């Protein structure tokens with residue numbers, strides 16, 4: 306057996322290499338790991354800071370420890386290290402706006418949200434799905450970040466589902482269609498007349514997932530991903546900076562910056578001296594191709610379905626959305 310390492314040759318590799326040569330590729334590979342989103346806050350009694358954090362992780366059950374890391378360049382770095390305590394609010398799936406608010410430097414963020422002071426005076430966000438109130442157990446230098454280890458003094462579990470973050474975008478947690486269809490309802494593949502039919506909501510979810518993964522093929526042909534297509538669509542309405550795009554599209558700033566830099570190389574966008582991005586003619590034709598692909602995709606999927614069935618399906622969906 307050979308002991309020499311040989312790089313994986315599996316098909317489907319999009320990019321591979323030493324992160325030192327391409328930090329953006331490293332960030333994209335890390336983005337394949339889905340996380341939740343938290344807002345972590347600290348207070349010295351008069352000065353309250355909070356920031357969106359997805360590096361939060363469980364460390365130990367006994368003693369109860371958690372960790373997260375903060376950029377050395379963050380304005381809040383020294384405050385968190387100095388205060389010696391922090392509070393973690395795990396965001397719910399309807400708190401994207403709160404993540405966006407705490408994900409960029411804003412003044413007086415806490416004026417825009419409902420919060421309650423915890424046992425150390427750190428602010429806990431109402432409507433979060435869990436709270437962890439911690440004292441700072443240790444800090445470790447970790448390259449361009451500092452790792453903070455917290456000892457959990459009080460934890461609270463609240464009602465709700467988590468907000469997720471992966472591939473530079475927010476998401477929601479749903480039961481996998483395979484789980485959904487085997488647990489909540491009989492198999493969707495079943496066509497036996499005698500069998501019970503799948504739950505309507507399970508069918509809706511499975512259809513949405515199926516259509517979305519099929520449309521991915523169309524995007525691949527245009528050499529663009531979901532983040533890229535949203536950036537192109539937004540820039541088609543008006544020129545914007547990376548920060549504005551990230552806020553409007555509710556995408557991670559790093560993912561937007563990577564996308565814009567890639568688009569610049571491809572000649573799809575131009576950047577002004579004040580860092581505002583605008584679609585070029587080539588970029589506008591990508592947008593037109595995307596639109597055409599979406600229309601082509603829809604008509605190919607709906608081809609052969611009886612128009613009266615389609616009308617009925619539309620009526621049902623509109624009714625569900627508006628009732």
Ligand SMILES: Cc1cc2nc3c(=O)[nH]c(=O)nc-3n(C[C@H](O)[C@H](O)[C@H](O)COP(=O)(O)O)c2cc1C
Pocket residue numbers: 342355356357358359360361373374375376378379380381404405407408409410470557558
């Ligand atoms: C979803 C999300 C996750 C983030 N995770 C982290 C993180 O783990 N560590 C970190 O230092 N910054 C993280 N950030 C960025 C900080 O929230 C952001 O830098 C901060 O709020 C702005 O202040 P600063 O630029 O002074 O740090 C994240 C942002 C978002 C939107």
